[in-house]
Amino acid sequence: MATDQFTHLHLHTQYSLLDGAIRVKDLFPKVKDLGMNTVAVTDHGNMFGAIDLYTEAKAHDVKLIFGCETYVAATDRHDRTNRRNYHLILLAQNEVGYKNLSFLNSKGYLEGFYYNPRIDKQILKDHSDGLIGTSACLGGEIAQTLEKNGVAAAEEMAKEYASLFAPGDFYLELMPTRTNEQETLNGELVRMGRKLGIPLVATNDCHYVNRVDAAAHEVLMAIQ
Structure with a gap:
């Protein structure tokens, strides 16, 4: 696949506090160097970098897709007994x-904050217009359900998430991370997608720009 046909859709900058090691000033030159003209930024639980990111993207003639890796409460966003x-x-x-993404982020802090800024499925369903959802990483609910409760329960969870969005706007997310857990999940998601008619998307869960930056990212993780 040519690089101009690929867009990173799961990426963490310095605004993913103590997790993302991608500096905004380094992101867009790298995107251009790779021959890409679009990139999504999905920082953890916030859109703090929106203005900074938009300004830099425009300066480098890169289309920015605003996103967020949200935290979905296991119960209700108002529940302070289950973190x-x-x-x-x-x-x-x-x-x-x-606007819906901004609204959900705000509600996560104003109504759902408990260790993390959380939303819940009801508020997401009510404000999912214009949004695309993807199943995220091993920390996503479909992946966790598969691990703990098996295939049938994970399929039901996938159908529930798909129902929160407009038809075709929820994707099962595949990652090339070379771990046994992720490879097992990828295989199950491919099978699940075919069975349930839920589309697939390939991402890379980017946390740093270059391979040599991995050590700096490890330091951030150690500080958490």
Whole structure:
């Protein structure tokens, strides 16, 4: 696949606090160097970098897709007895989607903050217009359900997430991470997608720009 046909849709910058090691000033030159003209940024639980990212993207003639890796409460966003949450990628398709993404981020802090800024499925369903959802990483609810409760339960969870979005706007997310857990998940998601008619998307869960930056990322992770 030519690089101009690929867009990173799961990426963490310095605004993914103590997790993302991609500096905004380094991101867009790298995108251009790779022959890409579009990139999504999906920082953890926030859109703090929106203005900074937009300004830099425009300066480098790169189309920025606003996104966020949200935290979905295991129960209700108002529940302060259960800190369990699951990762979910949200991407804005248009202005309506951007406004809904901003709204959900705000509600995560104002109403759902408990260790992390959390939303829940009901508020997501009510404000999913213009948004694309993807199943995220091993921390996503579909992946966690597969690990803990098996294939049938994971399929039901995938159908539930798909129902929160407009038809065709929820994707099962495949990653080339070479771990046994991720490879097993990838295989199950491919099978699940074919069975349930849910489309697939390939991402890379980027946390740093160059291979040599891996050590710096490890330091950030150690500070957490």
